[in-house]
Amino acid sequence: MVDLALAPGRDGLVNAPGDTAGRVAGDIAVLGAGMHPWGKWGHRFVRYGAVAARAALADAGVDWRRVDSVVGANTVRGGYPGQVAGATFARALGWQGARVTSVYAACASGAQAIATARAQILAGQADVVLVVGADAAPKGFFAPAAGDRPDDPDWLRFRVLGATNPCYFGLFARRRMALYGETPEDFARVKVKNAAAGALNPYARYRRRVTAAEVAASPVVADPLRLLDICATSDGGAALVLSGLDFARRHGVARPVRIRAVSTGTPVHPRTALDLPDIATDQAPASGPREDTFRPSIARAAYEEAGTGPQELSFAEVYDLSTALELQWYEDIGLCPPGEAAKLLREGVTALGGRVPVNPSGGLASFGEAVPAQAIAQVCELTWQLRGAAGDRQVAGARVGISVNQGLFGHGSAVVAVR
Template identity: 80%
Template sequence: MSGEVAVLGAGMHPWGKWGHSFVEYGTRAARAALADAGLAWGDIGSVVGADTVRGGYPGYVAGATFARALGWQGARVTSVYAACASGAQAIGTARAQILAGLADVVLVVGADAAPKGFFKPAGGDRPEDPDWLRFRLLGATNPAYFGLYARHRMAVHGDTREDFARVKVKNAAAGALNPYARYRKPVTEEEVAASAVVADPLRLLDICATSDGGAALVLSSMDFARRHAAEGPLVRIRAVSTVSPSYPNTVLDLPDVATDSAAAVPPQDRGFRASIAHAAYEEAGLGPGDMSLAEVYDLSTALELQWYEDLGLAAPGAGAGLLREGATALGGRIPVNASGGLASFGEAVPAQAIAQVCELAWQLRGRAGERQVAGARAGVTANQGLFGHGSSVVAVR
């Protein structure tokens, strides 16, 4: 397809709390991606950095920051910010440059050195931002928001605390197999239930941590890839969706809107997150039934269940049923968060959407080790940032 670009290399810096600059994490991930692609830094024609607003001025100009850290060599630089969707928008920017003929090979990098505890709003007062209003007028921090989401699912769909715990157990089991994950220890439902209550009904182990980490991709034109790619399956990015809400449905999180992401439904007839996935499927010419795996934004265990429905993997209200039957676990029909998800990594904001695509690349190449999804042919990611930023990427082999 004419809109495809190749993923030549993927690299990461392990997630954790390392106490170093985001620049170190990003450059190490970048070098790993270059090595994976079998290319030298001088082969890169453009660098797209996903910004981190907590990194000071270097974080605001991440593209230039990473280019300088790797060594000035004349590459084009671009910096992108979209909160938690920054990485996917950086991928979209890189793809646009390649398809426009501005560069044959582009390096995409995101990294963060996150503070402990809740993320506070960045950039001063934003009275037109619904998220800022939620923080300031309602006092609803993210965990409180996640708790309301969980309560909604319990009231409307019959989800239980045990269902939420099962999500954590599933993701921890996958994360235990991932050398880049911060938390590499299986947990039990009993351990989730025994952890401290944070925002009822969610407990500490239902909510992701904040982390340091980095991720990078080397993308290229299909012509370049055919000339230079190593032997083995060639992974292609077929779609990048970064849509915004559509008037009159401007509620950013409408959890009970019917979803059929493979159908051509006007955007205003579906919730925002479902629209993110719908746009990616439509561009890719694929639907949820074509996916071998999904990487989703599991800020909380309850939110992962919602993504099953928004991605069209389950009917509205049926996400917990999909989980209960084991379909979303490793070895299941449609593994979700085979990487371990944010439950195992924590949030390193500019890196996480890139890390999701790294996981798709390794899975589609058949190089994911013990967590390999058998016969993986296509995968989808989903991520959401503040104030209407969202993203979904579809990759195929």
């Protein structure tokens, strides 16, 4: 493994370089986790979120009236209710006076919601916080962003380059093939691994094992990636009941799963000619290439805050929008040096029963994207694994887990949980 936690701080780390390195903000407890199964159910997102929230409250043994705060992860497809998700879910559960917060960070919205809840708890503003995210996604791949948004780098990617998400995934896969000699057969192994885990997960949309031959026989979407290499879109919901450790003890939970770190940040790419000039100088400042890149910096910040590192991981939940992207995450979270991800996969290190299982939930390969719920669902899986309550997909002796993802407009996140 690569020891990301002990690496020295570098310029370009997320969230005020150098200011957060090694700082431990404080643990919070996960009292309850709940989900609505992923699929294509044809209902509004509110139903999925309310089901997940009630399941999390029941799991926590906490009455809804005891919740001090609701943090909702927004969905852009839900109209006005989706833009004020905290209030929307509070209303669906029955107004009871809780404070409400709504956050949006694309696919990292759920992690931003967890970070907000954690801040409220550690600041003494709330004892118990309910975090909820849910979505009702369109059929097929996500379409390019509508409207005129020239300041949005992802709008530019879609509209100027014509690089839709599958195109981006395909280019990323080609890059790994050129750099490291990976093959479509390696990418197919990721899908086979995740489908085997997802077949054991009652919340997954796709609960069937697949073979490498089935992946190879599926239609080409963005060469070299085929249909089964790319995750679908889904409806679904996820929720967590979070509290301070003192409340957990008073509630009778002596040894809860603890969230030890939440890292949210943005890329450190240099400015380009597409950027607006600096207001003060009327010039675009020169910036050289960074030694550190987006995803590793997110993981490093979480490890440093948690006081741990990849060498202590029991398992990981990573954002497998495509099979090739999962391999990239192995390197980014420090499981191996660059170029050795496929070797880990071939040796079974990241499969259920391996040394560090990756995506024991089945990942997005088995769930699909329900955008605001995804990062919350990852932490649900961390919780169940660390409790030893994941059933047939249980990682033996799980003690430390990390979840990581990335979202549009440069949002990224990592959560470290321990038991």
